[in-house]
Amino acid sequence: MQRSLMSQAGLTDEEVRGAIEQGPITKEYLSDPNKVASSLNRLRSTEITSYLQYKQHGYMAVSLLSPGLKSEFESHAKQELEHADRLATRIQQLGGVPIFDLQEIAGKASAIGIHAEQGTTLTEMVIENLLLERRQVEAYTALIREIGEKDLITREILLDILGQTETHASELADFLKRSSETR
Ligand SMILES: [Fe+2]
Numbered sequence: 527m528q529r530s531l532m533s534q535a536g537l538t539d540e541e542v543r544g545a546i547e548q549g550p551i552t553k554e555y556l557s558d559p560n561k562v563a564s565s566l567n568r569l570r571s572t573e574i575t576s577y578l579q580y581k582q583h584g585y586m587a588v589s590l591l592s593p594g595l596k597s598e599f600e601s602h603a604k605q606e607l608e609h610a611d612r613l614a615t616r617i618q619q620l621g622g623v624p625i626f627d628l629q630e631i632a633g634k635a636s637a638i639g640i641h642a643e644q645g646t647t648l649t650e651m652v653i654e655n656l657l658l659e660r661r662q663v664e665a666y667t668a669l670i671r672e673i674g675e676k677d678l679i680t681r682e683i684l685l686d687i688l689g690q691t692e693t694h695a696s697e698l699a700d701f702l703k704r705s706s707e708t709r
Pocket residue numbers: 573576605606609691
């Protein structure tokens with residue numbers, strides 16, 4: 527049955543096999559899918575670390591009497607997980623496998639200078655989150671430039687996540703500016 531489908535489409539067995547193996551990757555895809563998938567795994571590790579950090583800060587903010595900041599941390603955490611999910615979907619489309627080994631995740635995030643931190647005051651936590659977001663902004667921007675026009679969908683996904691990451695950084699910086707003014 528498979529054979530007759532192939533001859534109907536006027537393709538050789540080899541062409542059909544290649545199509546099945548490569549999925550969405552055609553000759554117009556101008557990047558190296560393995561390399562892009564591994565860069566995406568690196569960024570995804572920073573998103574998982576960021577998720578854990580925001581969750582931790584959310585738990586700890588309760589006792590520090592700041593419900594506003596607690597919900598801010600929680601809503602950022604949710605978005606970080608969405609970023610990780612979007613990257614995982616793209617990694618799979620490119621023929622890669624999202625990393626799930628915890629040590630590997632920690633190692634890749636730390637290679638970009640990102641480790642989960644938990645300061646003792648709310649201000650320290652906000653600063654830690656701001657620094658993490660800024661490292662991500664740098665890493666995303668660098669990869670977007672590197673990809674250029676070679677992988678349009680990865681570029682679009684990265685641009686979208688970068689936009690949200692800059693929004694997070696902005697919000698955190700605004701909070702710190704405001705809290706230093708009222709002091
Ligand atoms: Fe994120």
